[in-house]
Amino acid sequence: MSQLRREDRAVLRVLSGEAVFPPPAWVMRQAGRYLPEYREVRARAGSFLDLCYTPDYAVEVTLQPIRRFGFEASILFSDILVIPDALDQRVRFVEGEGPRLDPLEGRAEFDRLRQADDPAIFTHLAPVFEAVRRLRAELPFETTLLGFCGAPWTVASYMIGGRGTPDLAPSRDLARREPELVKALIDRLVDVQIEYLVRQFEAGVDAVQIFESHAGTLPETQGDALKQWSFEPIARMVAGVRARVPGARIIVFARGSGLEGHARVVPETGADAVGVDWSVDLAELRARIPDTTVTQGNVHPDVLIEGGEALDAAVDAVREAVKGRPHIFNLGHGITPQTPIAHVERMLARLRR
Template identity: 55%
Template sequence: MDKPLFLRTLAGQASPTPPLWMMRQAGRYLPEYREVRAKAGGFLDLCYNPALATEVTLQPIRRFGFDAAILFSDILVIPHALGQKVWFAEGEGPKLEPITGEADLVRIDEALSLERLAPVFEALERIRAALPAETALIGFCGAPWTVASYMIAGKGTPDQAPARLTAYRDPAFLDRLIDLLVESSIAYLCRQVEAGAQVLQIFESFASALPPGLIERLSFAPLRCIVAGVKARHPHVPVILFARGAGPRLEALAATSGAEGIGLDWSVDPAWAAATLDRKAILQGNLDPLALIAGGKALEDGVAAIRAAMGDRPYIFNLGHGIQPQTPVAHVERLVALVRS
């Protein structure tokens, strides 16, 4: 049997119709997701319930026939599995008991407990068994800088100031935390592959917060280490890096990361990316999620611009960030029709 279109594209094979999926495609814009979420209890309860996590992962595949499903989980399961207290406050987002220095490291484990993440791996096994053969399965984790930012601040912050201050005031502590997250991410992603993931995506959600003097040390070097660590055990599993807000610095990342795919956020000019980034890099993106909410001409022009910019280059169609809860389902249906027309 031929590989799924998504995997063929990541292997460098161009197609007249690009593969399509959306970040956060299992989410609150879908009424069926909201029904499951309401009966799941807390958000982490949903992430750690294999049956429910499988159900919400499959919902957008059933409805839209996307070319890839992405595991329903959260980037903060790694600090949670390391022993940090993590919870989700309704209407406020994630909360963590902050880890701000060497003295706090005694509160977390020195190595990731894969046993604590067993429900995630069970969900992957269930999802893989339930997916159509033509639909690829994506596993994921958060990048060390992004996850460390949450661990240090104890919550999401507008500009990651607590973690950036730590980078200046206590670089040895932050380097130690980043190293722990690199090793944890490698172990977690490899176990996802063993449970059925065929592609891996790493979310560097806060690349935009890092100045030139820090981005190599705290973001790009750790990303390269994770890719190399995964490839040492699973050399044929493609990896996509999504460094939100990296802008022109994506050129260096694409050339040196060892990853097959480079995700573009909505602020990146797709024509610049197609002309500038390493030709071997499979680009992914990057429709503005607000153009999808708006629909109509904004949606049509956005899709057309990306498709024209990519030309004959293999690429994956996606949004430039996660789909928003207020997105009309009809607009997603229209997106699918436009991309596949």
């Protein structure tokens, strides 16, 4: 029997404020198309949602990067859009184009969504929790298991626009024309995703990450848009989860929020850690926040594609910026399909040397 305790897992030690060196590592989208074994399972699964909702497949692809690279954390394979799918908004994934949803263009489409307390939502999501239970049983004991969901504004933007767009014009326009409707949608997502994350914890995750992928593209309304549309709903989620899972460890990744926004994440949302995107200078951010603040990130995914001395320099820069401070090594966005496996191996060898 392992002599390790759950709290000895390296990522959990960092999330508790300990400066572990070299920092433990995982990467966003680490189970993905850059791995030939993932592509083989993806082909067998048929649709992307079948891959997410079939525990055999979801468990297998989640374990693949742990077997190959020994990352200190494993993140559940799923998608932020299982939530609108569970709310009974039609979701599908088009090969080569990405997600497509039937757009929520006004009150009529909103009224057709399931209410937050509808048990059908979590019956629909039961395969996700089954995958979590199996993963915790199959992962090495020392590996931290991460769950996740999308932040309310990011999920709402997909639900309103029906797809991702560079400027999120449909969702920003609806927020300008009918702000109360968009706020009602965000409120429903807050309630549903509190329950979603709590159930992930109950099934066996050690910590969760909330992905605010669109923090840099918010409605142009009066006041502090970042607080109103992003940080305040996330703060309600964090508090709601902790009310039922005391001490729950939560990372918030607010992509595109800039240096100032990144510095605000932990104090304004109550998160344990801030995920840092590639556009922010990590050393500058660390100089602006307390030494005890936990950071995660922020190597540019393109540098991982380039490899060589540029990759070595990027890894060294992170090591130098965070030495003596709590940090989880990661990219500043998801790993891309064209990333050479050898470059991931080189990155981890450099980090751990």
